[in-house]
Amino acid sequence: MADVARLAGVSVSTVSYALSGTRPISLSTRERIEQAMLDLGYTPNAFARGLKSKRSRIIALLFPARAGSLRLNALECIVGASDHAQQRGYHLMLWTGVEAGDDLTQLAGQGLVDGALVMGVRLHDPRIQVLVDAGVPFAMIGHDADPGEIDFTDTDFEQSARLAVGHLVEQGHQRLGFLGDGENPRPEKALRRAASMAGADLVAVDAGASVDAGRGAFTRLLQADPNLTAIIAFNEHAVPGVMRAAGDLGRRIPQDLSIMCIDMPPHVAELTTPPMTTVEPSAAHVGRAAVDMLLRRLNGDTAPPRQLLFGGELNLRGSCAPAPSADDLHHGSTARQRRHQE
Amino acid sequence: MADVARLAGVSVSTVSYALSGTRPISLSTRERIEQAMLDLGYTPNAFARGLKSKRSRIIALLFPARAGSLRLNALECIVGASDHAQQRGYHLMLWTGVEAGDDLTQLAGQGLVDGALVMGVRLHDPRIQVLVDAGVPFAMIGHDADPGEIDFTDTDFEQSARLAVGHLVEQGHQRLGFLGDGENPRPEKALRRAASMAGADLVAVDAGASVDAGRGAFTRLLQADPNLTAIIAFNEHAVPGVMRAAGDLGRRIPQDLSIMCIDMPPHVAELTTPPMTTVEPSAAHVGRAAVDMLLRRLNGDTAPPRQLLFGGELNLRGSCAPAPSADDLHHGSTARQRRHQE
């Protein structure tokens, strides 16, 4: 910057003001400065700027990677958030595997980031308190049990559940199963509510993030209700197990059993046979909205906490069909046996 | 730091040296300083440190997100790199959608990052030259046409191709098809080589990242060789189209047609029916190795450029089977028609 000032024949402070635009500069001066910056290929030093102004224009993305159980939508959410931040002149810094404890306290204390985005928020998430204590502004993607004072964006599970259940009930399904991931209890709660409002029965089980877990879950679902005709899943890693277990028992999807996923990205939904019907919010949207919330806070917005829920869209693909008729059900086991003997 | 020094009764320089360990400090002094830091909950300011030392301990991850065509393995690679960097005391900063041009030049000039990792490297990637010119140390994940002077890690496509072709030829397949993504030409080249070494025929087509593109690609593959019995794909987004187009023509997978993917993560491979046989390197490994390479350079290593290729593993699932016998082939069309009329 000193070089620029010299070349333009002005003081460094004038260069700085020209750069920030925080005070009027005469046209000719401004032009000389701009020319000098171009000639020298000057870019302001981020550290000097950060040190003095106490603003880094960096935000942290807290991303608890329990390897293996990564939701495939996470990448889209991250990229959405990052693109958006970048457009607004901010950088996104990845903090993976940072849990509450010294790590986070240290990181937050370094003054490196102006704020944080917290992904994968659990119901009782100790990271939240650490951030509050550290005085780091943040917004959550997902939300904890009591988000009271904190901005967040999340999937609107109530709306998603109504969409999912609505579609299935319309198709004549009355006995539904739910497959959760054992971590986020919101989908199940929402589904229970939606089912009871729609007058449908719902049984629910959780499963880990594996094919085998899905197989086991299917068995448990059938034990809970041998006559269920549709399954709603919030556990993309267990779904293949469910589908195969159903196939093994001769239940064809979608003729004998409908299945639908919440929060599975489109290109993944296309991989199953039949392709998976989904209710799915735009993960990129959720990420972008969280960035917006946070930036508003960083710019001094003191409005009460905002909580933005994003509804999903129903994407009909091929894994749901009208419920088998009572007649089908009656003869079901015979038909299934026949198929199995082929 | 001034507070710490006061509380410990020493000078700030002593505190700084105690922190960095770059010169001997008496035990009692060190203890007083450490106690003071604890009492005050002190964490060094990252900007002051960066400004003075010219090292930020931040590395950029250049991640060109052409939305929609994100490889699902990318997330694992990113998380692998980030975890690893974090363990080594570095931060990973996401630069999505940053292409060659002013953006990159600016970012590189800010002095914010000590180095960069470049993902999604194309054969002639203008970002490379920009980084070289800016004097930012970097390593590539993937590599361009002429990586001469630059460190990189990548999938070992030659080895992967040998594995894939080897398995198929062992199973009696002699007429193979390849489905590329139209961006990375290496898989096709490697496959051609592997096929010719194994004495198998290979026809190749490219497709965009969509189901429809996959359908079209299957048609073109059959035009190129109506008798192919196996397909190797490096295009996870088009694979569903291939599978469905095959199904529409009555070709059962794997009995009539084997299919195999390169670079598809395990939990995605489980989603198809039958589950997809893959040849797949550990994306997390590739990411970690790139971090290691870069950090070595940052620490002054001047060894000649290193180029690390990671071989894939063959994961047999269910999408490949022995080639149909000549007899099967002969009666194939009749059999297919029969199935279609059912």
Next chain:
DNA sequence: CTGAAAGCGCTTACAG
């Protein structure tokens, strides 16, 4: 409209 100067919180020669 512009300049001279203090200071952000560290690191690191220089001196003892």
Next chain:
DNA sequence: CTGAAAGCGCTTACAG
């Protein structure tokens, strides 16, 4: 083994 001081490259009151 320890301290006093310069300086990294900016921003921003203060002064004109």
